[in-house]
Amino acid sequence: MNFSPDLIGDVLLMLRYQFMVNAFEAGTLIAIIAGIVGYLVILRRSSFAAHALAHTGFAGAAGAVLVGTSPVFGLLLFTSFSGSAMAVLGKRATHRDMEIGTVLAFALGLGLLFINLYRGGVATATYSILFGEILGISADAVLGTFVAFLALLVVLALVYRPLLFSALDEDVAEAKGMPILGLNVIFMLLVAVAVSMAVQVVGVLLIFSLLVTPAAIAVRLSNRPRYAIGISVGVALAATWLGLFIAWYEPYPVSFFITSLVFGLYVLVRLGQWVLTRSVSRRADPSVLNSVPAS
């Protein structure tokens, strides 16, 4: 498809194709969830856990393909199970890395085995799990995504404040009677479902582009949680929509465009902030440079 100046006409044309409508619908729901959950992932410093969940999801998806069901079920099953296991095993957030690494390596190995056992179109299945295949999403899958979307929003609204509180100040939250272990499990289940949804768009390997990078951009732009969540959702949405839009014209994978867009924005924000702080410190009194730094 060639790029034309009539963008609105192009969009209308795109939306006459059911696979594009499905992709836009699912992409929108997933971007919103990934933006919100991603912010909590960053705040609770659990990006490694999210990464590991996606990898265990790979084993689940490969296993589901092997037994002939939808990869999403395998994803949900494996990510939920390993997420809860991670939450229960490592009580303190700072101590989780080793447990997570242990589970992660095992899961990848398991996924490899499943793929080897499978005698169908190995390459296609593997490829779409690893890198996402949003253009192939079915109307049924969109419906399932919508149900998961609603469920996650309800749970998030219920546990939002305790999750935030225990992320910032676990000791005080515990003293205030918050069930820290329970909150960890709930949080990991939220991440598990969000990961399972996002894998459809960007795949296991590129999961960070939706689940972490938008939130990483957001925390640099606002230190108010609600604004930051808004920005994070906005970035995820814009990247998904633009990625789909560009993929209409260009014969390259949507995941590549989404990943590049969020990465480009991240670099821009970092650069912008770097320039800003430099110009501020230049404008400051040069004698400051010679004085003793304030404690």
Place this chain on the structure above:
Amino acid sequence: MLGARSPPSPSAAAPVVVARGLDAGYPPENVVWRDAEFTIERGEFVAVIGPNGAGKTTAFRLLLGLLPPLRGSLRVFDAPPERGSPKIGYVPQRHAIDFETHVRCFELVRLGHSGHRWGFPRSGRVEREAAWSALDAVGARSLADRPLSALSGGELQRIFLAEALVGTPELLLLDEPLSNLDLRRSRELVGVIHGVVRSHRITALLVAHDINPLIPYLDKVIYVANGKVASGAPGEVLTSERLSRLYGLPVEVLRDSRGHLVIVGGEEHTEGELGGGEDHHEGEASGGYGHSAGVP
């Protein structure tokens, strides 16, 4: 929220904390200290002192209801300790906030008010006002919009204090609020704490390694060492002989030219050697302090 307080309840005259024959520790084997007897009256400003790993934080965990007593009785506000009691404000010991925490201070203080509530947050005007007045009470209004990661140690302690005060507690438990602060900032912070505690008639317990900045304000000292807990008036506890025995090294209590007590401690102190047990859960023994009892 910190302004008008309800009239004192009928139990206002009763002590805030009463411990009788209290044993603390982590089952089944690890008894940290035994047979503690102490009473804390309403409005008292109390220092909790003792070597690392002796069980000071363990005492806080008991008061907070996070750890059940092994034996004996402990009553807080004339009832067994209850986890999540709104009458207790707690500032745990911590060394720093992660430098990547891009969240403004105001949010943490606000969460101190409503962070333990489930359900979707509604308007939030009450909690915002509560957070502002707690910030005012500790003189930290100007820090509200700064990210937590950008604060100095003393500023962070003020924010933690505001976070604890925002729930209008009657008892404040502060675990080493002065660690990592220099002498001037320690004195400033103690001044702030004491001011708030007095003006709101809050009872306060502070764990401290360096009690010099606290001495002018203290009503009582609880000391934890060698598997025992005891308490007394500052004048009787803060003597060269008692403190030397407490820390197991020479400590001198002197009077400066203005008649103020000054504690001068030895330099060397091996962690945990005097303690009745290890505080695995608090990280109390992990800080590598090598603290003396006073200012070197």
